Amino acid sequence: MKKTTTRLADGRELIYYDGRDDAVRDAVDRRPLDPMASASEVRRDPLLGEHIAIASHRQGRTYYPPADECPLCPSQEGRLSEIPDSDYDVAVFENRFPSLSGDTGRCEVVCFTPDHDKSFADLTPTQARLVLDTWTDRTADLSQHPAVEQVYCFENRGKEIGVTLDHPHGQIYAYPFITPRTEQMLRAAEQHREATGGRNLFDDTVEAEQADGRRIVLDGEHWTAFVPYAAHWPYEVHLYPKRRVPDLLGLDEDERAEFPHIYLDLLRRFDRLFGPGLPPTPYVSGWHQAPFGIDHRREFALHLELFTIRRTADKLKFLAGSESGMGVFINDVPPEAAAQRLRDVVSA
Ligand SMILES: [Zn+2]
Numbered sequence: 628m629k630k631t632t633t634r635l636a637d638g639r640e641l642i643y644y645d646g647r648d649d650a651v652r653d654a655v656d657r658r659p660l661d662p663m664a665s666a667s668e669v670r671r672d673p674l675l676g677e678h679i680a681i682a683s684h685r686q687g688r689t690y691y692p693p694a695d696e697c698p699l700c701p702s703q704e705g706r707l708s709e710i711p712d713s714d715y716d717v718a719v720f721e722n723r724f725p726s727l728s729g730d731t732g733r734c735e736v737v738c739f740t741p742d743h744d745k746s747f748a749d750l751t752p753t754q755a756r757l758v759l760d761t762w763t764d765r766t767a768d769l770s771q772h773p774a775v776e777q778v779y780c781f782e783n784r785g786k787e788i789g790v791t792l793d794h795p796h797g798q799i800y801a802y803p804f805i806t807p808r809t810e811q812m813l814r815a816a817e818q819h820r821e822a823t824g825g826r827n828l829f830d831d832t833v834e835a836e837q838a839d840g841r842r843i844v845l846d847g848e849h850w851t852a853f854v855p856y857a858a859h860w861p862y863e864v865h866l867y868p869k870r871r872v873p874d875l876l877g878l879d880e881d882e883r884a885e886f887p888h889i890y891l892d893l894l895r896r897f898d899r900l901f902g903p904g905l906p907p908t909p910y911v912s913g914w915h916q917a918p919f920g921i922d923h924r925r926e927f928a929l930h931l932e933l934f935t936i937r938r939t940a941d942k943l944k945f946l947a948g949s950e951s952g953m954g955v956f957i958n959d960v961p962p963e964a965a966a967q968r969l970r971d972v973v974s975a
Contacts, residue, residue, distance in 0.1 A: 636660040639721035654711035699794035735799040748894035755887035763875040777918040785909025829928030854966040859956040861938035873917035895974035
C-alpha cells in the first residue's frame, strides 16, 4: 500500500491509498474554494450525560447532486471534484461539512472506489482489503490527534438511511469523547468482570453464540458472524475476529487476509435479503473500537456491527415512540429467523 498525503484548495487534507507502490498522486486542486467554514460545537446533555454535536453549517451541504457532478468521482477536464486526480484506488479527505472539527475532533470521507456505480459489495477482495488497511491507517493517524478519544469507521448505504451521495463511500468520525454506546459496553464489560471473577464479556458472548449456533451466519477460520441474541434491528449481524483485539491495529495478517471474503459475503447476503427487483438494502455498518485513553483497553473487543432498517420488502423500521423516546427497541423479526434467512440467502 502506498500513501500520499496532500491538501485541497481550502486547506483540507486529502490522502490517497494505492495498491500499487509506483502510483504518483501529484494532481493539484484547481477549484476556487473558500476557506472551510466550520463551527461545530459539542454540548453535554446534563440529564443523560451524553454529548451532542451541534453543526449548523451542515444545513448547506451537498444533497444528491446529479451523477455527472459527483464530488467523489475522480476529476476530469472541466469537471473538478474533491479528488483532483483523474483516478484513485481509495481516497480519504476531511469532510467539507464536518460534524466535528478542530478541537472537537475530525470527520473524514473515505471513497472506496473511483467507480460511481459500484457498491462496497461489488468490490474485489483486493479492493476491500485496501479499504481495511485504510481504516486501520486512519485509526493509527487519528489516535495521535490530541483531541481524539475514539475513532468510528462506518458506512451508511441507501437513501433510506440518510445518505446524500450515491458514490460508494464511508465516513470516519474521530470523537473528542467516548460515545454513549461504547460507554455502555465498557460498563457492561466491567460489571461482567466483577460478577464472574474476571471473565471477559465479549469472549463469553462470542463463545455463547458459537455454542448455541442458531444465530451464526458465517463461521470462518479467523472471523465469526452472528445475529446477536437480543438484536435491536430486523436484520443485524455482528462480526468478530476470533482472537480478541482492541482495535483494527491489533489484527494480524491472517485476519486481514480473510476479512474481505467474509465481509463481502455478508454484504452480498444483505443485498439479497428481500429478493430481486428492489432497491439495494439500506444498511449501516460500523467498526466498534476501544477508545484510546481508557483502563483495561485490551479487554475491549474490536467488532463490526451491520444492520438494516428495512424489515420487509416495502416496510422500514422507524425509530418511533418507544425507541426514540425511551431507547427501548421493538424488533419484529426474531433473531433466529433473521439468521436462518441470512444463511439461506446465497451470496454470489
Ligand atoms: Zn461518483
